Amino acid sequence: MSKPRILIARAVFPEVIERLSHHFEVESNQADTVWSKVELMEKLRDKAGAFTTGSDRIDGEVLAACPQLKICANMAVGYNNFDLDAMTARGVLGTNTPDVLTETTADFGFALLMATARRITESEHYLRAGQWTKWSFDMFAGSDIHGATLGILGMGRIGQGIAKRGSHGFGMNVIYHNRSRLDAATEAECKARYVSKEELLKTADHLVLVLPYSAASHHAIGAAELAQMKRTATLVNIARGGIVDDAALAQALRDKRIAAAGLDVFEGEPAVHPDLLTVPNVVLTPHIASSSVPTRLAMANLAAENLIEFFTQNKALTPLNPQVLKG
Ligand code: DGY
Numbered sequence: 001m002s003k004p005r006i007l008i009a010r011a012v013f014p015e016v017i018e019r020l021s022h023h024f025e026v027e028s029n030q031a032d033t034v035w036s037k038v039e040l041m042e043k044l045r046d047k048a049g050a051f052t053t054g055s056d057r058i059d060g061e062v063l064a065a066c067p068q069l070k071i072c073a074n075m076a077v078g079y080n081n082f083d084l085d086a087m088t089a090r091g092v093l094g095t096n097t098p099d100v101l102t103e104t105t106a107d108f109g110f111a112l113l114m115a116t117a118r119r120i121t122e123s124e125h126y127l128r129a130g131q132w133t134k135w136s137f138d139m140f141a142g143s144d145i146h147g148a149t150l151g152i153l154g155m156g157r158i159g160q161g162i163a164k165r166g167s168h169g170f171g172m173n174v175i176y177h178n179r180s181r182l183d184a185a186t187e188a189e190c191k192a193r194y195v196s197k198e199e200l201l202k203t204a205d206h207l208v209l210v211l212p213y214s215a216a217s218h219h220a221i222g223a224a225e226l227a228q229m230k231r232t233a234t235l236v237n238i239a240r241g242g243i244v245d246d247a248a249l250a251q252a253l254r255d256k257r258i259a260a261a262g263l264d265v266f267e268g269e270p271a272v273h274p275d276l277l278t279v280p281n282v283v284l285t286p287h288i289a290s291s292s293v294p295t296r297l298a299m300a301n302l303a304a305e306n307l308i309e310f311f312t313q314n315k316a317l318t319p320l321n322p323q324v325l326k327g
Helices: 012-022 036-046 061-065 082-088 104-117 122-128 157-170 184-190 196-201 223-228 247-252 274-278 293-312
Strands: 006-007 024-027 051-053 070-072 094-095 151-155 173-177 190-195 205-207 234-237 260-264 282-286
Touching: 006 012, 012 024, 012 293, 036 061, 051 293, 061 082, 070 205, 070 293, 082 094, 094 293, 104 122, 104 157, 104 205, 104 234, 104 282, 104 293, 122 282, 151 157, 151 196, 157 173, 157 184, 157 190, 173 196, 184 190, 196 223, 223 247, 247 260, 247 274, 274 282
Parallel strands: 006 024, 006 051, 051 070, 070 094, 151 173, 151 205, 173 190, 205 234, 234 260, 260 282
Antiparallel strands: none
């Protein structure tokens, strides 16, 4: 019997391709070309499965052009590149990679928070530019992490990981806001207190965004929200571009409406709002929060495992729309 045909839409670890090749006829993209939508549809037309990343948009148009497609396995926990309703309507399974990246991403959120509060990249640029000629009492004086109030917007697994790092590791007073409140045991484990979004904005010394992107969270942080924050506060976004209004944030940073920001994700990335590139008080990284070698390998293997389980057993480890598996 011939093997099902799958597309691996972006470059990935060779051992993962090797593993998938035992089960599938694989077309890969080790040149890591970013295909246009038309090119992606062309490549997917004769495929039963796809190994996708957050940059590969799977919507109604793609699904209509690729009627043989049965599963898209995303190598990401976020799946806002999927039109999940359209996939479900066509009986196409979507999967993602939760859990395996939680701790690595929480580590990075904390790293970005510390770099932002302590002005690490700003001061490094100064040093590299040869501007460091003497010590001075307030040179790159930032804000403290230990003992400060850490606000977390979005308290899923990654948010909880950040909360624990803050409360247990740095003695921070942790507050959070989420669509639904955590149970008392989880709140106690995280040493985190539930507050309204307004209180979160007004009281946090450092605000970290870890909520999923959706129409409801689009521009959850815009000019009005930034205006409620402390002037000394920092803002970190490791969630998704579009949750922050980047133009409003650049303006707030320029006006010193808040002290600083750390951003790993951007509206319209990989493009970055030009104003963010010119303000000094922002740390910018290219969407790498989950990028440690072991974690990226674990994510790729989980996506591969979802494809294998689906085609061999009509199930998946981490399905997003398991209703399509029934029957
Ligand atoms: C995720 O897993 O959603 C990360 O943002 C990597 O894309």
